[in-house]
Amino acid sequence: MLWSKTxxxxxxxxxxxxxxxxxxxxxxGGYIRKLQAGVYNYLPLMQRVLHKTINIVRxxxxxxxxxxxxxxxxxxxxxxxxxxxxxxxxxxxxRMKDRHNHDMVLGGTHEEVVTNVIRGExxxxxxxxxxLYQIQVKFxxxxxxxxxxxxxxxxxxxxxxxxxxxxxxxxVAYNKMVDAYFAxxxxxxxAVRKVESDTGAMGGSMAHEFMVIxxxxxxxxxxxxxxxxxxxxxxxxxxxxxxxxxxSETAKPLEKVPTPxxxxxxxxxxxxxxxxxxxxxTLLYLADGKPVAALIRGDRQINETKLRNHFGCLELVMAxxxxxxxxxxxxxxxxxPIGLKDIRIVADPEVMALTNFVVGANENETHYIxxxxxxxxxxxxxxxxxxxxxGDICSHCKEGTLSAQKGIEVGNTxxxxxxxxxxxxxxxxxxxxxEQLFWMGSYGIGVTRTIQAxxxxxxxxxGIIWPATMAPYQVELVPLTLQDDKLRAASFELxxxxxxxxxxxxMDDRDERAGVKFNDADLIGIPLRVNVGSKSLxxxxxxxxxxxxxxxxxxKQESAVETIKQTIARQIxxxxxx
RNA sequence: CGGGGUGUGGCGCAGCUUGGUAGCGCGCUUGCUUUGGGAGCAAGAUGUCGUAGGUUCAAAUCCUAUCACCCCGACCA
Numbered sequence: 038m039l040w041s042k043t044x045x046x047x048x049x050x051x052x053x054x055x056x057x058x059x060x061x062x063x064x065x066g067g068y069i070r071k072l073q074a075g076v077y078n079y080l081p082l083m084q085r086v087l088h089k090t091i092n093i094v095r096x097x098x099x100x101x102x103x104x105x106x107x108x109x110x111x112x113x114x115x116x117x118x119x120x121x122x123x124x125x126x127x128x129x130x131x132r133m134k135d136r137h138n139h140d141m142v143l144g145g146t147h148e149e150v151v152t153n154v155i156r157g158e159x160x161x162x163x164x165x166x167x168x169l170y171q172i173q174v175k176f177x178x179x180x181x182x183x184x185x186x187x188x189x190x191x192x193x194x195x196x197x198x199x200x201x202x203x204x205x206x207x208x209v210a211y212n213k214m215v216d217a218y219f220a221x222x223x224x225x226x227x228a229v230r231k232v233e234s235d236t237g238a239m240g241g242s243m244a245h246e247f248m249v250i251x252x253x254x255x256x257x258x259x260x261x262x263x264x265x266x267x268x269x270x271x272x273x274x275x276x277x278x279x280x281x282x283x284x285s286e287t288a289k290p291l292e293k294v295p296t297p298x299x300x301x302x303x304x305x306x307x308x309x310x311x312x313x314x315x316x317x318x319t320l321l322y323l324a325d326g327k328p329v330a331a332l333i334r335g336d337r338q339i340n341e342t343k344l345r346n347h348f349g350c351l352e353l354v355m356a357x358x359x360x361x362x363x364x365x366x367x368x369x370x371x372x373x374p375i376g377l378k379d380i381r382i383v384a385d386p387e388v389m390a391l392t393n394f395v396v397g398a399n400e401n402e403t404h405y406i407x408x409x410x411x412x413x414x415x416x417x418x419x420x421x422x423x424x425x426x427x428g429d430i431c432s433h434c435k436e437g438t439l440s441a442q443k444g445i446e447v448g449n450t451x452x453x454x455x456x457x458x459x460x461x462x463x464x465x466x467x468x469x470x471x472e473q474l475f476w477m478g479s480y481g482i483g484v485t486r487t488i489q490a491x492x493x494x495x496x497x498x499x500g501i502i503w504p505a506t507m508a509p510y511q512v513e514l515v516p517l518t519l520q521d522d523k524l525r526a527a528s529f530e531l532x533x534x535x536x537x538x539x540x541x542x543x544m545d546d547r548d549e550r551a552g553v554k555f556n557d558a559d560l561i562g563i564p565l566r567v568n569v570g571s572k573s574l575x576x577x578x579x580x581x582x583x584x585x586x587x588x589x590x591x592x593k594q595e596s597a598v599e600t601i602k603q604t605i606a607r608q609i610x611x612x613x614x615x
Numbered sequence: 616c617g618g619g620g621u622g623u624g625g626c627g628c629a630g631c632u633u634g635g636u637a638g639c640g641c642g643c644u645u646g647c648u649u650u651g652g653g654a655g656c657a658a659g660a661u662g663u664c665g666u667a668g669g670u671u672c673a674a675a676u677c678c679u680a681u682c683a684c685c686c687c688g689a690c691c692a
């Protein structure tokens with residue numbers, strides 16, 4: 038392709054609304070343009086990267102035995118009502134009405150539709166296992182779309198769905214997908230970490246996320262991993278070991294003390310000269326509208342996902358001040374479990390291990406000190422509802438400590454169990470002639486997000502450095518000038534030779550100065566650049582410059598095509614640029 | 616939705632406090648020179664100053680409303 042014949046609108050400056058380096062580079066390199074928040078045009082270079090990435094994903098899915106289909110983007114609301122997710126998805130689901138005033142959904146995921154595809158028709162266990170996948174645009178009305186393609190409202194995704202006869206065969210299918218994911222991301226030059234995650238609105242009992250670990254602030258999610266064993270989980274899921282009961286001190290008598298002006302943990306620790314881990318926070322929430330209380334140590338952060346799972350509610354929101362006052366009969370900041378009646382109270386195991394601790398007294402500017410469980414109050418529900426923290430002991434090996442890193446989630450896998458087959462009544466006949474529900478799994482790869490994650494990972498101050506497997510072109514051919522007839526002729530000849538040799542080549546045939554072309558070449562990040570300049574041409578040579586390497590090499594014109602092909606082959610074999 | 620911020624040629628920005636009819640850099644067009652890491656000179660084109668009201672002789676500038684976009688938070692197959 039000739040640069041002059043395609044459309045590569047590079048920018049010297051970053052648009053003001055781009056924050057992440059990857060977002061800036063994709064904008065500056067003329068890869069993407071925003072249409073509205075979270076919705077992007079994919080320009081010619083991006084389109085080619087997209088094709089490359091899709092091909093990798095497709096090849097690995099096919100290799101794993103998954104079968105490609107295409108399902109509609111437009112779904113009838115009835116299907117979502119049938120599964121019960123019409124209400125679960127809430128505002129995140131893009132919805133519209135047709136001319137008959139029927140509710141429609143722009144799909145953000147396809148569990149319902151894929152189940153509808155097979156139900157009633159896939160009737161025999163002999164047709165199982167089955168894995169159906171598609172690569173398709175998805176819509177999600179994100180609360181806050183951001184960071185370019187990282188969190189879009191419209192984005193490209195590969196979604197696969199497995200159907201199996203039982204849990205054992207489901208696990209086989211699940212692990213095949215896990216293997217396919219590692220293979221896929223490897224080919225993209227991305228080292229990914231598989232971490233445990235919460236199942237969220239997907240239901241089911243097991244889930245993993247595939248994370249690209251990044252040093253920058255671009256990681257949207259914090260993941261915790263053990264320094265001794267291979268345990269890794271995201272912040273929603275990560276668990277640390279529960280403490281043994283602290284060598285029990287003698288219970289001191291309960292005492293109610295005034296704490297004027299001390300409503301926050303910091304103020305109370307300061308005022309009472311008690312460390313935060315001796316305080317118990319009483320946090321009030323509305324679980325599907327009903328007030329509930331959660332007790333965690335003062336030095337800990339509540340994990341609302343864990344809390345929501347414990348209460349089994351759809352909606353969990355912090356109670357407003359007036360609810361707090363109504364329930365505790367005290368202003369915000371003085372809630373405590375003693376005397377708190379008629380609401381469910383859940384305590385973190387760490388709280389259960391405390392003695393002589395401090396709680397709010399449900400009275401303005403008052404706390405209880407020397408509180409002890411059983412004697413002063415009792416809780417019926419105990420569940421881990423705190424966030425893990427760096428330095429905590431790993432809950433798996435019980436030896437290592439947890440560290441944290443930021444990551445970009447590029448893929449995920451979910452065991453869905455029987456949730457959707459049950460809700461949508463999808464059954465097959467087993468070997469005994471009995472009707473059974475399908476065991477299902479769902480598996481996503483954010484294709485457009487993976488592309489941006491790759492840019493976020495592989496760039497320098499000059500621009501993008503693509504892994505050869507994803508690069509829009511394999512080679513960028515740069516004639517240093519077009520004014521010199523010999524040089525021009527040699528460039529076009531090489532361009533033709535490369536095309537005939539099946540090399541994906543972009544030639545910068547613009548009548549620009551060399552510096553402009555070099556800078557644009559570095560910006561768009563094609564892994565191999567070939568310079569045709571008069572100095573080397575006099576020696577019968579052309580120059581090779583790999584984007585990821587500083588040095589410039591020279592080869593004889595005659596062997597140029599061969600050397601270029603070898604270089605490309607080497608780059609593709611090891612796609613990680615550095 | 617809460618908090619913060621920004622909307623002025625394609626991109627980046629100034630002008631707004633103190634109203635007087637829009638400017639800079641890059642890019643774009645044409646010509647000449649130049650040509651190995653973002654050239655120089657000259658001549659040009661491109662703006663209903665986000666939108667709608669209002670105040671005023673006069674509004675990019677003041678007031679009101681509204682929309683869009685960005686950041687933090689909440690949320691997130």
